[in-house]
Amino acid sequence: MKPNYEITMFGEFTISNGKEIITDQANRSKKVWTLLEYLIVHRDRAITQKELVDLLWPGNDTKDPINTLKVLMHRVRTLLDELGKDSGKKMIYYKSGAYGWNDELKYSIDTAEFEAILQHGSEADKDKKLDYLLQAIRLYQGDFLQKNATDPWIVELSGVYKAKFLQASSEAAEMLFEQHRYTELISLCRHVIKFNPYEETFYLYLLKALVKTQQADKAQEEYRHISELFFREFGITPSEELTAIYKEVVETSHMPEMNLEIIKEKLTEEPTEGSFYCEFEFFKTIYRLEARSAARTGQSVYIGLMTVMNAKGDDLPNQKTTNRVMDALQETIRRSLRKGDIFTRYSLNQYLIMLPTTTYETSNMVMERIKKAYRREFPNTPVLLRCSTTPLTPDELKK
Template sequence: MDELEKYRGRVSVRMLGEFSIAVDGKTVSEQLRRSKKLRGVVQYLLLNADRPVPHTELYETFWPGESSQNPRAALKTLMHRLRAALVQGGAPDDLPFFLVQQGSYQWNLGLKAQMDIETFEAACQRLHGGGLAREERLELLRTAASLYRGRFLDSSEIWMLPPAAHLHGQYLSVVGELCGLLQEDEQYDEIIAVCREALQIDELDEAANYALILALTACGRTQEAMAQYSRITDLYYDDMGVQVSDELRALYRKIAEVEQATELDIDGVRGKLEEREAQGGAYVCEYGIFEDIYRIEARCLARYGGRMFLALLTVTDAYCQMPEQRVLGKAMERLLEASCASLRRCDVIARYSPSQYVLLLPTVTYETGQMVLERIRRAFRRLYPKAPVVISGKLRPLRPCEEQTENELEE
């Protein structure tokens, strides 16, 4: 009997979401958590299991920039430690995980190990191949989505990045097609579950956020949809310093329409419009809502007069440049907190850009408006005394709607 026969099919490897090697369902790779280099070598050999990996390639990958008179001896010592760590974790002493060849090492393909990345890729290849009936394709998409339990390894090394990007792209494609078919079948609850799982893995994926918001709206869960939109908007500003797409912003505007229904009782309408709880400070809203409020107020000024100012608060570093993202995110949070504490309930504030807030200040003069901006700056400094940023503010009076039209005609 072939010595290897008793081990075939008993080894499984997980590389999506977390890394582990198991024999007969028992994890034997726990000891590798203590050494990034040991873990990296076995991961590299697994990723390149289809070929012998030369000693020189392994040495240059895991000892970059180092010189050694005997790199082969260093690798031999490392592989000995690797085998010992797996045995210490519970692997059989005689289980041959690796093959030692002339000038190279290779993962032992004779083990016929079950690797999650291979199973996932096989499912994706079947999907690319076509020729599947709709229901069969739907089930395969569900299977592929469930197989992707997280990103490939931890992407801490350059050599991990290409396969990580490839696998993640395939996963997002699977999720997109799956949600499309489920939407045709009006399976909104399943779409919500699929998207929430996808966003646990990649919370910034706009397509999954869009599908989730759309499904929540279709289920009548518009408050959840609006909360999700608010969350992804903040994440885009804080993590990437950009706005969400026009498509997602347009979807947000449609959510309010879904909320409306025929209501014969005016008191019922009023109840829906009223704030659920009395909130102090300024009214914080999404920029699209701010635009509508601004235009309504400009119309009111044209008819009834009065005073109102538009203010713009901008966060920069000492060189008038946008701060690095880590600093900017915290500064914008503190600036919003300071603004809400310093403004009145009739004032309105929205985020205009990654580093700016825009404000509407009714019934103030230019002088009192400047005092408001200074009050916000002082409050910000109390909340974030060591902030390496500068808060600048500009103030302009609102132009009544009629003046805007006249000026545009003259131009």
């Protein structure tokens, strides 16, 4: 039988009767939503006024907490009345100094369905387990009550649901991969990554599935996205396993093509100004090619390192500031170098620059030019740019 009310708590908090809907995206007091959510989460019991007062006004920062609670409860019931006349009184009862959610109503809650489906899956055989896992995963549309995710009473529950979601997703991904259901696996990974963008396991499965479905270009795009994301957030590169898959994609991504003009067209770069920015893996390859060339021709190549610090020579105060400065510096470097020069982001606050056919003096002049250009463009940004250069020598090939 279809329930009279449908409640969602994953992501956006909503209550719907099939026609009208109330949602925590509406402009209401935070305490109104907190009170309503708490009653529903603890729907299996009556909640004393004292417990609610302690929840809503910790430290007793209100003069008349009981009356203030009554006023707030009236506002909650008024909100619920948007679902039908007297809905507030039907949904929330008061008895012997305690409030509670009317558990006799016919309603569904996504969190309860999620738990029940996972339980069915744990008891099912392998053939049916995957279907249960996928059903549960689809229900997860964001972290538990994510708008109030920092509230102490929500944090622990949110962590529990997220752990169950990731465990179910990991099991489902493994089974989909084993069964060669790559299109479904791609959808699953994108769904998980949407809510958990730093879970590398699902990037691994995503790249593998894209390779299996001959979507090499998309696999390369995903790797570039991962590289940038991990650099910006943590100052690290993707794992060796992810990088190995990426290299495999690059090496095997092209189908046989006999028309050299078509191949040349694919190789041709879109018209751009300034130097060439690339991922660190590409930079390493080009570095090794330049080392080979230097061994053969004897020409000089220099590598420059530019490190961003605060005015005192320490790390910048936070990640947001670091990313803002690094984005601006990337543009300055791109415009300050020749079109044939190459640079990459080496760490959270460092860029590596390759300067072929330069001398020690010239390479230092180039680095100073970049520093001056940045100061000129961003005179009010209190950062220190530390630069160093070193020659790429033919002797490196002998190591």
